[in-house]
Amino acid sequence: MNPINYSEYESEHSGDFQTEASLYQKGFDIRLEHARWSCSGTASVEIRNSCLIRLRLPADDFNQGESEHNLGRFSGRGMRHFKPLGQLLFIPHGTEFHLKHGACQQKALICLFDTAALGALAAYHWNWEECANESMLNLQSPYLQASLQRLAEEVAAPGFASELHTECLLTSIALDLRREFLGTQDSGDAAGKLSARQLALVRELVDAGPAEDLSLQRLADICALPVRKLSVYFKNTTGKTLRHYAAQTRMNKAMALLADQRLLIKQVAYQSGFQNAAAFSAAFRKAVGLTPEEFRRQRLG
Incomplete structure (x- = not known):
């Protein structure tokens, strides 16, 4: 800043x-x-x-x-x-x-x-x-x-x-x-981007976590766009692919949950959208460079 x-x-x-x-x-x-x-x-x-x-x-x-x-x-x-x-x-x-x-x-x-x-x-x-x-x-x-x-x-x-x-x-x-x-003007998709409302809808579903159906088709239907156009518009708007954004969102949620010592690693894994603790640990280490246990120790320390 x-x-x-x-x-x-x-x-x-x-x-x-x-x-x-x-x-x-x-x-x-x-x-x-x-x-x-x-x-x-x-x-x-x-x-x-x-x-x-x-x-x-x-x-x-x-x-x-x-x-x-x-x-x-x-x-x-x-x-x-x-x-x-x-x-x-x-x-x-x-x-x-x-x-x-x-x-x-x-x-x-x-x-x-x-x-x-x-x-x-x-x-x-x-x-x-x-x-x-x-x-x-x-x-x-x-x-x-x-x-x-x-x-x-x-x-x-x-x-x-x-x-x-x-x-x-x-x-x-x-x-x-x-x-x-500034009024209620929106960005629209004339420039090949999602409108603010469309982006908010996509992020709301992705951020909701594993309980939501995150299929591209469902996201596209909600935004009233073809699947391919949704993917292109999302990247044009955010600079990230939908897959990258969803993975980053899960990691951010996991890091926040790891700050709560009452949660077991497997509980953090499930709440972050992973099927099991092993898959979560592997993905977390690849993204962050530390295992969930190491990250928790460093964060709390």
């Missing part, structure tokens, strides 16, 4: 930013961050290829900064004047954002995410150009606020399969932002 490029241009003293906790993976970078400005000033914020959403958090020893301490605007978007920033702030990539602050202190959850690297979201067109507007400076969404509060709790105290849980929350947040600002 590209870091935030923060530059003060009306003050000699830049902000002091301290990270309390963070969670990083390909596609996202999330931080619980304390910010302190010793004097008032103005800064430009550039986030390159990522989007940023911020939730200001309460803290007993931090002055949350009233509206006069937190102002912002997007450059070149018909916004000549700085507007008060709300508790929820969204900055899409490709925009030039300016922050005006007073001498204050804040605690916030900062989420940087790249929609092109978050699983099923890659199938959508994310064209943020010309959509930035002042409503992004003060998002009024209880749903988004609740989701970001849950993210803050996960970053502060990660639980089982924390990266997967975080990616699911961010996917939901990104889709909600899309509905709000």
